[in-house]
Amino acid sequence: MCTAEVRSWLHHPDPKTFPYDAVVWHFHRVGKHFAPPELLKLLAEVRDLLPDLRGPWAHVRTLADFLSTALDKPDQRYDYPTYLALAQLRLPTVDDPIAQAPFARSRCDRLTVQLVADALAFEAAVLDGRITLLPAMRPDPDLVTKRCKHGLRAIRPALRRMSLDSGLTEIEPVALARQVGSVVREDTSFDERRALELSILPVFTVHDEYLFLRVLQTFETLFALLAVQLRAAVAALAGRDFDRAVHFLDSSRTALQGAGPMFSMLATMQIESFRTFRQFTEGASAIQSRNYKLVESLCRTPDRERLDSSAFHSVPDVRLRVETGQNTTLDDAYREVRAAGDVSSADRERVAEAMRGFARAMLRWRNTHYRLAVRMLGDATGTGYTEGTPYLAASRSIPVFRTVEALGDEAAKTR
Numbered sequence: 160m161c162t163a164e165v166r167s168w169l170h171h172p173d174p175k176t177f178p179y180d181a182v183v184w185h186f187h188r189v190g191k192h193f194a195p196p197e198l199l200k201l202l203a204e205v206r207d208l209l210p211d212l213r214g215p216w217a218h219v220r221t222l223a224d225f226l227s228t229a230l231d232k233p234d235q236r237y238d239y240p241t242y243l244a245l246a247q248l249r250l251p252t253v254d255d256p257i258a259q260a261p262f263a264r265s266r267c268d269r270l271t272v273q274l275v276a277d278a279l280a281f282e283a284a285v286l287d288g289r290i291t292l293l294p295a296m297r298p299d300p301d302l303v304t305k306r307c308k309h310g311l312r313a314i315r316p317a318l319r320r321m322s323l324d325s326g327l328t329e330i331e332p333v334a335l336a337r338q339v340g341s342v343v344r345e346d347t348s349f350d351e352r353r354a355l356e357l358s359i360l361p362v363f364t365v366h367d368e369y370l371f372l373r374v375l376q377t378f379e380t381l382f383a384l385l386a387v388q389l390r391a392a393v394a395a396l397a398g399r400d401f402d403r404a405v406h407f408l409d410s411s412r413t414a415l416q417g418a419g420p421m422f423s424m425l426a427t428m429q430i431e432s433f434r435t436f437r438q439f440t441e442g443a444s445a446i447q448s449r450n451y452k453l454v455e456s457l458c459r460t461p462d463r464e465r466l467d468s469s470a471f472h473s474v475p476d477v478r479l480r481v482e483t484g485q486n487t488t489l490d491d492a493y494r495e496v497r498a499a500g501d502v503s504s505a506d507r508e509r510v511a512e513a514m515r516g517f518a519r520a521m522l523r524w525r526n527t528h529y530r531l532a533v534r535m536l537g538d539a540t541g542t543g544y545t546e547g548t549p550y551l552a553a554s555r556s557i558p559v560f561r562t563v564e565a566l567g568d569e570a571a572k573t574r
């Protein structure tokens with residue numbers, strides 16, 4: 160029993176030697192929702208020690224982030240960021256220096272590839288009988304093959320950019336998933352591996368929750384990238400660097416479009432599995448995704464009604480950012496460009512076209528998400544305390560920008 164290991168660690172608390180494997184194993188055995196009170200009490204003792212711990216800051220931080228995820232339910236602050244253990248992923252943030260924006264994509268590529276490859280490796284290992292993790296409601300092999308196919312399609316471009324695709328020889332999806340798994344594992348550092356291991360704490364023991372968590376984490380990585388790049392596009396417009404503004408807008412559009420297969424991958428989740436583990440995810444909903452709302456509010460200032468709805472009340476710090484005017488939007492920046500006398504109509508038009516392209520991709524994302532939610536959820540309410548899919552139906556056609564006409568929005572809606 161891992162409580163013995165934690166107790167023994169408490170005699171010589173060193174952040175470098177915390178028995179993560181034993182604790183995580185125990186969480187996996189029963190699901191986070193059912194973690195034994197005795198273990199949770201010990202972990203709370205570990206947390207009390209954090210301020211006095213000596214050792215490299217990175218190790219203390221990893222432990223603090225892990226405990227924040229592990230103890231979210233007993234603390235009654237379980238939510239979307241803690242469910243996904245987002246703190247472990249070290250995503251780029253909108254507050255990073257703008258000069259770092261060009262590097263965000265390679266950081267996100269790396270993380271996306273690792274998250275998806277790990278999800279695929281889990282599927283393959285279960286199929287091969289190599290692990291017994293999350294044994295409830297296993298998918299059949301055909302479904303796993305489909306899952307692998309979509310997952311591989313999602314990361315193929317990033318694998319190419321990372322030069323990890325040259326030795327991939329397998330054709331059959333599960334065999335290729337195994338091969339990708341080992342290539343990516345070899346390229347993964349110890350710290351990255353640790354982050355992957357500590358960022359998967361399902362609430363229950365249903366096989367498909369592994370997929371669900373990894374897909375959500377991958378989308379969060381995408382939204383983080385978009386937030387960073389859109390902020391950089393705003394700054395580029397203010398500095399009259401139109402090449403750079405168009406580059407960041409186009410790169411954001413491509414990234415959003417490229418995530419399509421992630422939805423297909425998630426669509427292979429078994430509906431009954433989803434309905435089983437979501438009994439224990441109440442209170443964690445992507446309506447609490449900061450990066451998604453940052454993206455929305457970097458495009459334009461949300462309407463009063465939306466700011467005052469659960470959409471923004473679920474992300475209080477993003478709402479505050481908007482309310483206190485800390486947020487210059489693409490709409491503001493483009494309006495200023497349009498009003499200025501010193502910008503050629505050709506430059507104005509290529510910026511507008513890049514914005515339109517991004518808006519179309521965003522509307523398509525919302526529609527695909529809506530369709531998946533209808534399929535998985537039916538008439539049930541959302542875990543973010545909305546009425547469920549009617550909330551999504553109402554919000555999916557909200558204009559992305561006000562300054563550029565939403566040409567093609569209607570077409571995107573029906574696709």
Ligand code: HEM
Nearest residue numbers: 378444445446451470532535536541542543544545547554
């Ligand atoms: C089984 C699949 C999914 C279902 C059933 C589902 C369902 C829902 C529902 C009902 C909401 C409304 C808020 C609530 O009450 O929870 C919502 C919001 C949201 N979901 Fe999902 N979702 C799914 C997958 C995803 C995925 C993979 C992502 C990617 C991160 C995602 C991102 C979002 C976002 C960003 C919102 C907030 C939208 C807004 O406030 O306008 N969802 N989802």
